[in-house]
Amino acid sequence: MFRSLRENGPALLVPAAWLVVAATVLEIVSTHALFVAHVVMSVLLVAFLAASWRDMDADVLRAWRLVVLVGTPVTLAGVAGFLALWGVPPRALFALSVFGWMLLPAAGFLYTARRVEVGARIYEVGAAC
Template identity: 65%
Template sequence: MFRSLRENGPALLVPAAWSVVAATVLGLVSTHALFVAHVVMSVLLVAFVVASWRDMAAGALRTWKFVIVAGTPVTLAGVAGFLARGDAVPALAAAVPADALLAVAFYGWLLLPAPAFVDTGRRDPNTARRAVYYVAAACSVAGAGVALVATSPTQVVAGVALVAVGQTAGILAATLLY
């Protein structure tokens, strides 16, 4: 059962995570909930990479292992950003660049998977899956660009939605179609 969770969990967690981010941007979910999600994801990332270390030793899986290893401190930057803002624990608010830390987490996860999708596509002999991976990479970069130039929460959510659709399609191609 644990192996099945490791293999299929990302296909559920990716759209769930981006949905929480979008809902937070729109004010439908509290920043405290997003803080808790960052803490939970940090634990899950570490548990996943530890449990899968040997399975992710070569090929595209090795590339994804690097994404997870790099993504852990990116996610922890989000945790630190919320703590620095005082949203999570007001008594811990500090003179730390909270917005910069939160931007590292946000843009980090918008962009980190893009090179791994390209690498996965380059390695996959299946033309249809390869196209999905390349589109996933393009959606990650384009969505980050949309979010970067956004002038309203709705426009930020449009960027997040583009990333979510692309990354979810890429993860589904890897888990369901492989």
């Protein structure tokens, strides 16, 4: 079961994160829920990296490992924004977190589209989204 979670979980985490953000903007969930989601996502990203590091040595997976590796401090920037850490305006940290998680998966999808023989169009559409 743990292997299945490692293989499929990342594909669900980004859409889940965006759903929480959208629900927060629509005032369906509180900003505290968004803060909790950032903390949980940070823990899950670190756990995923620790558990999957060696399994992600292949060409495309290595690129996605880099996306997750860079995405971890990007997510932590959002946590810091909620806590008003580092003397940086929270809006700047939130912007880093939001735009980082818009650009990082897009870069991963574009890289993947160039490396796969089948399904490249799916990854291109993912990057555009």
